[in-house]
Amino acid sequence: MLYRRCTKHGALCFLLPRFHSSFPPLDSTPRTPKKITVPPKPRTRRPTSLVSPIAQVSDTVSPEVNLICSLLRKHSHQTLSFDNLLLRFRENLNSNLVLQILMNYRQLGRIKTLEFFSWAGLQMGFKFDDSVIEYMADFLGRRKLFDDMKCLLVTVSTRNGQVSCRTFSTCIRFLGRQGRIREALCLFKEMESKFKCKPDNLVYNNMLYVLCKKESSGQLIDLALSIFRRIEFPDKYSYSNVIIGLCKFGRFETALEVFGEMYRVGLLPTRSMVNVLIGKLCSLSTKEGEVVKVRVKSTGRPFTIIVPNVGVKSVTIQPAVQVFWAVHDLGLLPSSFVIIQLISELCRLGEMEKAVEVLKVIEDLKRSCLEECYFIVIKSLCKHHLVEEVSNLFGRMLSRGMKPKLSVYNSIICMLCKLGKLEDAEKVYMIMCKKRCLPDSLTYSVLIHAHVEARNWETAYGLLLEMLGLGWSPHFHTHSMVDKLLRENGKMELCYKLEGKLDSQILLKLCKESRLQAAYEKLNSMLEKGCCPPAYVRDAFEHAFEKCGKLQIANELLEKIDKYKRPEETN
Structure with a gap:
């Protein structure tokens, strides 16, 4: 046996x-997005090479x-x-x-x-x-x-x-x-x-798969490259496995050279290879711009500090863009995650024209990442005060039925207010309310500051009251600016009313946080100034002290509130 x-x-x-x-030279003129259709993912397992399948046995x-x-x-x-x-x-x-x-x-x-x-x-x-x-x-x-x-x-x-x-x-x-x-x-x-x-190619591809994807030390990547060079007619899987391995171990120059050969041959790469190559180049570009070490020698004892690497152009983002357009010409696009990564890095570096070109490509394909890419590009355009471009993209978003995030609205409103375009900022604010996107304290603060600078006391006062009504506590500087503007226009009654509402808001917040000592002092100071809090604030004050078993301490102030209300009721 x-x-x-x-x-x-x-x-x-x-x-x-x-x-x-290595790549063919790209034109500097803006590219016209090419309409392509991404084929649906096949349900069957993809082949690893162009070989005949295993012989099937008869059904009978x-x-x-x-x-x-x-x-x-x-x-x-x-x-x-x-x-x-x-x-x-x-x-x-x-x-x-x-x-x-x-x-x-x-x-x-x-x-x-x-x-x-x-x-x-x-x-x-x-x-x-x-x-x-x-x-x-x-x-x-x-x-x-x-x-x-x-x-x-x-x-x-x-x-x-x-x-x-x-x-x-x-x-x-x-x-x-x-x-x-x-x-x-x-x-x-x-x-x-x-x-x-x-x-044959199937054996070569599986060997490259083992050396490039499964081997983790990086000691055999040169051997994998030599095996790849032995293939007489490498296919897309041969190229893709080698490129993934080179990117995995930081050999980006060689990976770009191999990709250039693949592009010239006209082979369509695998989506995983495109994701790895573009993703790694974008990640490398991000790391280049994070921080830089600076040696300070002007002191008696030199030392090193770490500062943001501002104003330095990345050298790896351009190859990432070239790879994107190359695979786009071949009829393929990377995953949504990699597209967002590429657009984010272009916006961070201020390459807005290239970011908009990439956005137009995925816009035609109705990808799932389209809304997120719109948000990223619009917020970056707002930082550069490109009003016309922001207006065009924002209008296209609304026409496509998208719902912008609160951060997008705030970015546009901040940009318009800084440029003194209050009417346009008000229009965006109205669109925001119509789309049922609730504003936050930043939205109100920006609009209030802009109207205060424009000396529009009525609008600034109305926005501040609306902000307080929604439970948002304004910054001290915001309140003082509105108060000063009202005093300059002789609106003392509105100043007292605004101060009372602000004190009531602060008192309600202290009661919710169970800060009894601060709440007691705040209510006492309000009563000394002749300001009586609303009924819901009084109830919150009473409930906070009763919950902690200190209602007797609060009874003195509660009785004063009742004395203030009795004359009003008799009148």
Whole structure:
């Protein structure tokens, strides 16, 4: 017998010797977005190379298959030997019959499936079709029986003469997935020398997949690049695996050179490669602009400080943009996350024209990231005070039925107020209220400051009252500006009314926070000034003290409030 039971793995180990063990120049003129359609994701598994699939067995199951499977399920080594059980089927064995039985492994179990394959191999001298060997290599790899998988290759090569490239690629891929990089590389090197099998693109691609995606030390990236150069006609998966590996280990210049070769050949890259290349370049650009170390030598004891790297143009964002337009010309776009990353980095660097061009491309495709990209570009345009561009993009957002975020409205209102365009700021504010986007304290503060500078006391006073009515506490500077403007215009009654509302707002906040001492002092000062809080504030004050068991302390002030109200009621 050529096999024995392995007690460690519960499998069959064959008793045979083991293995030892660059871009074309881009025009400076603005690009016209090219309308492309992104094909839907296929439901079937994508191929790793242009090779013929595994031969399919016929749909009709012969009676012999059902009979053999039934016998194997009931078989026990104690009742009858395995060879005697299947002796009558020896003459009818063929690759198709063996493959159909192997595909019933869910019914047979792992042990009996392996035992049947070993028995059939002995009867047929392991002269199976490639489909059977490929299936068994996949079967053993999925169950991490790598010793059996290696012995399978040796057994078949010594009996049948040659193993198919698909079988080698399957073995290499499973070894790489489990981190057995050296074993996969050893098997790849022995293909021609030991097994007399010349690797095809499928084998090369799986080897590159192992070296570039699964190997984490970076020591074999040069070997992966040399293997890539050995491929006579590399396909898109060959290029993509190498580029991902080069980006993974920081070899961006070489990655861009390889991508340039791929672009000139006209091969469509994989989406994962595009995401990795553009994403890594954008991340590198962000790191370049974060901070810079500056050595201060003007003092007696020199020291180093870290300051923001302001005003320094990134050298990696331009290649990222070139890659984006190159893959766009080939009919492909990166993922939504990478598009947002690219637009964000362009806006951070002030490359607004390029950011708008990228935005127009994804606008035609109705991508899920369109709204987020609009928000990023509009807020960046507001920082640069580009009113016309902001107006165009904001109008397109509304015409497409999008709902801008509060931060977008605030950015536009802040820009318009700084430029003195109060009427336009009021229009944006009205649109904001119409779209049911509630303003916050920043929205009111910006509008109030702008109207105070324009000496519009009525509008400033109305906005401040509206702000207090919504529960927003204005900054002290905001209140003092409005108060000063009202006094200049002789509106003392409004000043007292505004002061009372502000004190009531502060008192209500102190009661909610259970700051009893501060709330007591605040109410006392209000009563000394002759200001009586509203009924809901009085109730909140009483409830806060009652909750803490100190209602007796608050009764003195509550009685004063009642005295203020009685004359008003009699009048």
